[in-house]
Amino acid sequence: MHVVRCKVCKEHEAILKLDTYRLNLCQGCFDDFVLRRTKKGIRDFKMFGHSERILVAVSGGKDSLGLWDVLVRLGYKADGFYIDLGIKDYSAESKRLAREYADKNGLTLHVRSVPDDFDGLGIRDIAWRTRRKPCSVCGTLKRHLMNRIALDEKYDVLATGHNLDDEVTTLFGNTLHWQVEYLGRQFPVLPAVDEGLQRKVKPLIYLGEKEMAAYVMVRGIPYIYEECPMAKGASSLFYKDVINQLEAHSPGTKLAFLKGFFDLRERFRTEQERPTLTSCTRCGTLTTTEVCAACRLKERLAPPTDAGGVD
Amino acid sequence: MHVVRCKVCKEHEAILKLDTYRLNLCQGCFDDFVLRRTKKGIRDFKMFGHSERILVAVSGGKDSLGLWDVLVRLGYKADGFYIDLGIKDYSAESKRLAREYADKNGLTLHVRSVPDDFDGLGIRDIAWRTRRKPCSVCGTLKRHLMNRIALDEKYDVLATGHNLDDEVTTLFGNTLHWQVEYLGRQFPVLPAVDEGLQRKVKPLIYLGEKEMAAYVMVRGIPYIYEECPMAKGASSLFYKDVINQLEAHSPGTKLAFLKGFFDLRERFRTEQERPTLTSCTRCGTLTTTEVCAACRLKERLAPPTDAGGVD
Numbered sequence: 001m002h003v004v005r006c007k008v009c010k011e012h013e014a015i016l017k018l019d020t021y022r023l024n025l026c027q028g029c030f031d032d033f034v035l036r037r038t039k040k041g042i043r044d045f046k047m048f049g050h051s052e053r054i055l056v057a058v059s060g061g062k063d064s065l066g067l068w069d070v071l072v073r074l075g076y077k078a079d080g081f082y083i084d085l086g087i088k089d090y091s092a093e094s095k096r097l098a099r100e101y102a103d104k105n106g107l108t109l110h111v112r113s114v115p116d117d118f119d120g121l122g123i124r125d126i127a128w129r130t131r132r133k134p135c136s137v138c139g140t141l142k143r144h145l146m147n148r149i150a151l152d153e154k155y156d157v158l159a160t161g162h163n164l165d166d167e168v169t170t171l172f173g174n175t176l177h178w179q180v181e182y183l184g185r186q187f188p189v190l191p192a193v194d195e196g197l198q199r200k201v202k203p204l205i206y207l208g209e210k211e212m213a214a215y216v217m218v219r220g221i222p223y224i225y226e227e228c229p230m231a232k233g234a235s236s237l238f239y240k241d242v243i244n245q246l247e248a249h250s251p252g253t254k255l256a257f258l259k260g261f262f263d264l265r266e267r268f269r270t271e272q273e274r275p276t277l278t279s280c281t282r283c284g285t286l287t288t289t290e291v292c293a294a295c296r297l298k299e300r301l302a303p304p305t306d307a308g309g310v311d
Numbered sequence: 312m313h314v315v316r317c318k319v320c321k322e323h324e325a326i327l328k329l330d331t332y333r334l335n336l337c338q339g340c341f342d343d344f345v346l347r348r349t350k351k352g353i354r355d356f357k358m359f360g361h362s363e364r365i366l367v368a369v370s371g372g373k374d375s376l377g378l379w380d381v382l383v384r385l386g387y388k389a390d391g392f393y394i395d396l397g398i399k400d401y402s403a404e405s406k407r408l409a410r411e412y413a414d415k416n417g418l419t420l421h422v423r424s425v426p427d428d429f430d431g432l433g434i435r436d437i438a439w440r441t442r443r444k445p446c447s448v449c450g451t452l453k454r455h456l457m458n459r460i461a462l463d464e465k466y467d468v469l470a471t472g473h474n475l476d477d478e479v480t481t482l483f484g485n486t487l488h489w490q491v492e493y494l495g496r497q498f499p500v501l502p503a504v505d506e507g508l509q510r511k512v513k514p515l516i517y518l519g520e521k522e523m524a525a526y527v528m529v530r531g532i533p534y535i536y537e538e539c540p541m542a543k544g545a546s547s548l549f550y551k552d553v554i555n556q557l558e559a560h561s562p563g564t565k566l567a568f569l570k571g572f573f574d575l576r577e578r579f580r581t582e583q584e585r586p587t588l589t590s591c592t593r594c595g596t597l598t599t600t601e602v603c604a605a606c607r608l609k610e611r612l613a614p615p616t617d618a619g620g621v622d
Contacts, residue, residue, distance in 0.1 A: 175486055176557065176564065178571030238560055242553055246487065249549055253487065260489035267578040 008032075016214050019251045027218055034215045037206040038070045045188045047201040052156040054078040057146060058101075058109065060094030060224045062216045063161030065101050067204055069219060071159070072107065078159070083145055084113040085138060086122020087230060094224045101221060110153065112145050118298065123230060130300045134230040137297065144294035147285055150198040162202040165209040168254045169239045171261055176239075183268040186261075193277060197286050208254070319343075327525050330562045338529055345526045348517040349381045356499045358512040359468045365389040366466040368457060369412075369420065371405030371535045373527045374472030376412055378515055380530060382470070383418065389470070394456055395424040396449060397433020398541060405535045412532060421464065423456050429609065434541060441611045445541040448608065455605035458596055461509040473513040476520040479565045480550045482572055487550075494579040497572075504588060508597050519565070 004014040004024050012026030018033075025033060041047070048054060056068045058080040071078040082098040084091050095111070102109035115122055123141070127134040146158050167186070174182045190200040204212065216223050231237065246253045279285070280292035291299070315325040315335050323337030329344075336344060352358070359365060365382060369375045369391040382389040393409040395402050406422070413420035426433055434452070438445040457469050478497070485493045501511040515523065527534050542548065557564045590596070591603035598604070 176568055178568070178575055180575060235561070242556060245553060250546070257487055257489070264489055264491060 015218075018211070020208070020247070020255060022251070030214065031218060034066075034207060034211060035070060035074060037211075038067075038203050039074065041188065041203050041205045041207075042201075045201070045205070047159075047189055047203055048076070048157045048199070050075060050077070052077070053154065054157045054159050055110075055146070055150055055153070055155040056080050057142070057158065057160045058082050058098045059161070060097040061161070062212050062221075062223045062225075063163050063166075063204060063209075065098070065161075065221050065223050066212045066216045066219075067159060067161040068101070068107070069105075069216075069221060071203070072105065079108040079110065079155070081110045081112070081146065081149055083142055084111065084115065085141075086113070086115040086118075086120075087124065087228065088122070090224070090226065090229055091122070097222055097224055110149055112149065114141055114145075118301065121301070126297060126301065130297055132297075135234065138230070140293045140297065144285060144292065147197055148283075151285075155198060157199045157201055159201050159203055161204055161212075163204040163207050163209055163212050164254060164258065165240060165243070167202065167205060168243055168258050169236050171258060172239050172243055173235060175261075180268050180270070183261075183265070184270055187265065193286070197277070205258075206255075326529075329522070331519070331558070331566060333562070341525065342529060345377075345518060345522060346381060346385060348522075349378075349514050350385065352499065352514050352516045352518075353512075356512070356516070358470075358500055358514060359387070359510070361386060361388070363388070363467040364465065365468045365470050366421075366457070366461055366464070367391050368453070368469065368471045369393050369409045370472070371408040372472070373523050373532075373534045373536075374474050374477075374515060374520075376409070376472075376532050376534050377523045377527045377530075378470060378472040379412070379418070380416075380527075380532060382514065383416065390419040390421065390466070392421045392423070392457065392460055394453055395422065395426065396452075397424070397426040397429075398435065398539065399433070401535070401537065401540055402433070408533055408535055421460055423460065425452055425456075428456075429612065432612070437608060437612065441608055443608075446545065449541070451604045451608060455596060455603065458508055459594075462596075466509060468510045468512055470512050470514055472515055472523075474515040474518050474520055474523055475565060475569065476551060476554070478513065478516060479554055479569050480547050482569060483550050483554055484546060486572075491579050491581070494572075494576070495581055498576065504597065508588070516569075517566075 004017075006012050006014045006026035006029050007024050008029040009026060012028065014024035015027050016030050017024050023033075054071060054076055056064065056071065056078050058064045058068055060082070068078060068080055080098065080102055082095060084095055098109060099111075101107075114126075118126055121129070123134050123138050126141075127137045130137065149155070150158055167188075171183075171186060173179075174186065188202040188205040192199045207215075227237070243254060275288040277286045277288060278290070280287045280290075280295055282291050282295035282298075285292045285294070287293070289296075315328075317323050317325045317337035317340050318335050319340040320337060323339065325335035326338050327341050328335050334344075365387055367375065367379045367382065367389050369379055371393070379389060379391055391409065391413055393406060395406055409420060410422075412418075425437075429437055432440070434445050434449050437443075437452075438448045441448065460466070461469055478499075482494075482497060484490075485497065499513040499516040503510045518526075538548070554565060586599040588597045588599060589601070591598045591601075591606055593602050593606040593609075596603045596605070600607075602610070
């Protein structure tokens with residue numbers, strides 16, 4: 001039987017083919033590839049140094065657990081942060097997996113719960129009651145809680161597991177609608193605005209979905225396989241499919257699209273990039289408005305007919 | 312049986328559904344729709360006036376014949392220009408159809424032939440001998456011949472039948488590869504550079520492929536149905552398919568993508584937009600180089616081993 005050899009070590013049997021790079025790799029060389037691609041991302045965009053305290057946003061999925069694992073192996077001081085979104089089975093299972101990984105590796109995992117903060121309500125109910133889209137509510141609350149914990153626990157950097165496919169998908173959607181404001185802000189490093197809004201980084205910028213799935217499998221890390229049930233029918237899933245067709249038609253398209261964008265991203269930056277930030281009058285988080293987005297959500301939840309509302 | 316009525320006149324039976332506009336139209340109202348959309352394009356981009364002499368590039372396909380027909384019906388002074396590219400049956404048939412339309416409507420059609428100008432060679436042979444892609448050679452020669460005839464015959468404007476789908480496809484490809492230079496130049500009107508390079512316009516910017524096919528059918532204009540045989544496998548055909556998926560997923564995407572781009576196109580303009588133009592030392596056409604692109608093609612065709620070369 002014909003055995004495909006690893007193109008790097010030329011010794012072991014290849015277990016994975018990376019189409020973008022026309023590269024067949026064995027388990028060891030693939031592992032090395034993931035570490036090197038992550039290091040390259042961190043270095044290219046000057047994300048952080050070994051002396052800084054990093055907080056990894058952990059969802060329990062392949063990307064965030066994989067990122068945490070890679071950062072720890074690369075010798076970075078990385079703790080985890082899990083947010084329970086109150087999405088029934090999905091949240092219970094993903095929390096269990098995040099906890100399991102932390103415990104097994106003797107790492108610190110901070111946990112915050114949206115229902116604890118919102119009278120027992122999860123994302124679905126909050127979205128329903130405030131008439132907003134679940135993904136929008138989820139984003140608002142995640143950003144809020146991440147900023148808070150980074151401030152409270154004095155972390156220098158917030159790292160998220162957004163991979164190449166995620167970033168290309170976001171860029172694709174923003175380009176298709178020419179969302180200039182979003183385009184101006186899309187970058188793997190967003191510098192700290194003030195001590196209340198820490199630097200945000202995406203170290204997996206050079207690694208795709210497929211690579212990250214293979215990485216956690218090779219490393220034997222159990223992760224939650226399902227997409228978030230609230231994301232069903234989201235345009236992003238449709239865009240991912242379209243982008244994969246473009247990549248199949250011409251391997252390397254994703255990476256070239258994203259890198260080409262970074263080269264000219266300045267063209268989308270606008271003058272009033274930096275709005276004035278003040279402390280939220282309710283919770284103290286830095287915000288551009290008097291009351292921050294999370295506190296405004298809470299206020300909208302207070303039922304007008306009920307005298308004993310949330311606030 | 313259930314008959315779908317025209318949404319505009321509410322009287323006649325609808326013959327076509329325009330998904331983008333959620334509009335069912337009868338034959339008469341559809342015809343009116345095409346005229347109005349063309350007028351809107353001409354007006355929005357200040358393309359030309361009724362006193363100007365327009366030269367329509369006619370390929371024999373639905374878009375260019377449809378455009379010519381619409382312009383004449385709108386009362387514009389529009390002559391046609393057909394270029395025989397020397398692509399065997401395809402050229403013979405498309406020339407016959409262009410001629411037929413002109414004769415039937417008593418219109419002036421200028422004809423130029425690439426083989427006449429290139430020792431009997433067609434696009435395929437020129438591409439092969441100069442080791443360039445056929446579509447690139449074709450574009451170079453078309454531009455060259457159009458500029459020449461506009462100069463010789465004193466036309467004010469050159470109009471091409473690029474429709475909404477064509478423009479969206481070009482924009483999509485240029486965006487995917489972030490071709491800043493091309494992006495800076497993509498617009499439905501390119502102003503005259505000098506008296507040797509006339510204004511170029513694309514009056515069908517607001518009309519899609521499907522609409523133009525329906526228009527020529529409704530008008531009973533015979534046109535060449537086949538895609539150019541040299542375009543087979545071109546990325547543009549693949550992109551069109553992808554873009555149609557995006558449009559089906561969210562009707563209106565094409566138009567919004569293109570219009571949104573026009574709004575921010577200035578961001579892609581570079582300083583050295585206007586290179587110095589001089590007359591080609593061989594043929595006199597305005598060019599940025601000493602010898603124009605068409606004459607350079609001719610020079611590259613001269614076989615180095617053959618003493619009696621083309622030049």
